[in-house]
Amino acid sequence: MALTGALWLHGPGTYEWVAEQIRRGIPAYRSMSGLAMPMRGWSMMNDDEVRAVAAYVWSITHPPRVPGPGPATVLSDGGPPLPCGRGRL
Numbered sequence: 820m821a822l823t824g825a826l827w828l829h830g831p832g833t834y835e836w837v838a839e840q841i842r843r844g845i846p847a848y849r850s851m852s853g854l855a856m857p858m859r860g861w862s863m864m865n866d867d868e869v870r871a872v873a874a875y876v877w878s879i880t881h882p883p884r885v886p887g888p889g890p891a892t893v894l895s896d897g898g899p900p901l902p903c904g905r906g907r908l
């Protein structure tokens with residue numbers, strides 16, 4: 820299933836969760852297809868690169884919302900941390 824699909828097969832799809840799937844991979848016994856996902860997708864990514872990939876995956880699965888009237892809505896699903904250190908996307 821494409822990562823941009825409407826459904827997460829294995830968990831909530833939050834930024835922290837996506838990062839954890841990339842770090843740990845998915846064992847075959849937990850996979851829907853019976854295929855395992857290798858840790859870090861078999862790459863030599865370091866932790867910063869894992870976080871960058873997770874932020875990208877999170878961003879393509881959370882399209883920007885159109886600002887509406889009323890107080891700003893706060894995302895509750897743990898988007899990537901902002902580079903300035905002031906909270907999350």
Ligand code: HEM
Nearest residue numbers: 826827828829830840845850851852854855856857859860
């Ligand atoms: C860095 C690149 C990759 C990222 C960001 C990534 C991310 C993910 C995520 C977030 C899931 C969970 C999807 C869900 O719950 O719906 C997943 C599942 C999976 N990934 Fe990856 N992955 C990567 C690389 C790879 C590679 C290289 C392989 C194969 C060699 C692979 C094989 C799989 C498999 C087999 C599953 C489980 C699918 C199922 O349950 O049927 N992934 N991946």
